[in-house]
Amino acid sequence: MELQINGLNKRYGAVHAVRDFTLRLEPGILGLLGPNGAGKSTLMRMLATVTRPSSGTIRFNGSDVAKSPDELRRTLGYLPQDFGIYPHLSAIEFLEYIGALKGIGRRALRARIATLLESLNLAHAGSRPLGGFSGGMRQRVGIAQALLNDPRLLIVDEPTAGLDPEERVRFRALLRDMAGERIIIFSTHICSDVESLATRVAIVDHGMLLADEHPLKLVSGCASLEDAYLQIVTGARPAA
Ligand SMILES: Nc1ncnc2c1ncn2[C@@H]1O[C@H](COP(=O)(O)OP(=O)(O)OP(=O)(O)O)[C@@H](O)[C@H]1O
Ligand SMILES: [Mg+2]
Incomplete structure (x- = not known):
């Protein structure tokens, strides 16, 4: 590569x-x-x-x-500097949405989201609306979305x-x-x-x-x- x-x-x-x-x-x-x-x-x-x-x-x-x-x-996995969120979606809903856009199958996506939330120390907050997340928690959701498709090129x-x-x-x-x-x-x-x-x-x-x-x-x-x-x-x- x-x-x-x-x-x-x-x-x-x-x-x-x-x-x-x-x-x-x-x-x-x-x-x-x-x-x-x-x-x-x-x-x-x-x-x-x-x-x-x-x-x-x-x-x-x-x-x-x-x-x-x-x-x-x-x-590609990409985390922009000014990463915006959807305040009414939960972390899991948001990641499911991004994963669907990336064409990841439903079962694989669920498993991947669970693993990423665990690795980013967000498992406890997966069902909470993003609007209530702290800055650092939002940033970690941004990192999770960049890693969803197990990218070979991560920016x-x-x-x-x-x-x-x-x-x-x-x-x-x-x-x-x-x-x-x-x-x-x-x-x-x-x-x-x-x-x-x-x-x-x-x-x-x-x-x-x-x-x-x-x-x-x-x-x-x-x-x-x-x-x-x-x-x-x-x-x-x-x-x-
Ligand atoms: N969309 C844009 N329209 C006009 N100027 C822009 C645009 N994006 C960046 N610039 C300009 O390009 C230059 C580089 O900006 P850039 O955001 O790439 O810097 P950076 O190294 O990422 O800075 P930072 O450490 O503050 O994030 C700056 O002068 C900035 O004002
Ligand atoms: Mg910059």
């Missing part, structure tokens, strides 16, 4: 949100780091085929996703935002268990997410890829990953 991003650009009027972005991904966990407005979500939306690039290509297993998005979409935009430390650790364990033959891309502002999870880190600023390295390599010679990150985005350290 391979995801090849080549010379990707996205412009919103005068804003050049993603610039000449080239990256080749194989199974593993890529952590995307970058300041607010760096272009992380824009990049992820293009990879999830929600937004079209202004120019450049994305190839999934060799085929251009702008021309044939179906192969990628079939095996999660700030999945740990709003999670308390215990839930963050639980989520990281879940992703680590899932890894293997999958391409997982997640963005975060929490350096410890990257350190404990990522097999590769991409640092993005002003829409450009500034560094692409293993977290341990990135941090070598620096006091911490945060330190390495700050040096790169402030230009104190030349990009690799």
Whole structure:
């Protein structure tokens, strides 16, 4: 499995949100780091085929996703940064609805929802309306919907935002268990997410890829990953 991003650009009027972005991904966990407005979500939306690039290509297993998005979409799990919910549906009803849209059979779907609610520590709240969920609980429902179809390509935009430390650790364990033959891309502002999870880190600023390295390599010679990150985005350290 391979995801090849080549010379990707996205412009919103005068804003050049993603610039000449080239990256080749194989199974593993890529952590995307970058300041607010760096272009992380824009990049992820293009990879999830929600937004079209202004120019450049994305190839999934060799085929251009702008021309044939179906192969990628079939095996995609995506958590947008601004994940909306239906306040009157229960967590189970909402996940059944998303699962039906994804074409998952009823029996398999029920079993999958039960497993995911358990792994995300939501089993006790499955029948409650989402409108009454806390922010972190809603976020975990968002994670569950992204994982429903057991995706080979998982794109999660700030999945740990709003999670308390215990839930963050639980989520990281879940992703680590899932890894293997999958391409997982997640963005975060929490350096410890990257350190404990990522097999590769991409640092993005002003829409450009500034560094692409293993977290341990990135941090070598620096006091911490945060330190390495700050040096790169402030230009104190030349990009690799
Ligand atoms: N739909 C849009 N219309 C116009 N401009 C947009 C749109 N989406 C993003 N932008 C602009 O593109 C740039 C990149 O935004 P993006 O949301 O990708 O950043 P980000 O790295 O995800 O930031 P954050 O860490 O705050 O989530 C910003 O300048 C933003 O204002
Ligand atoms: Mg974002």
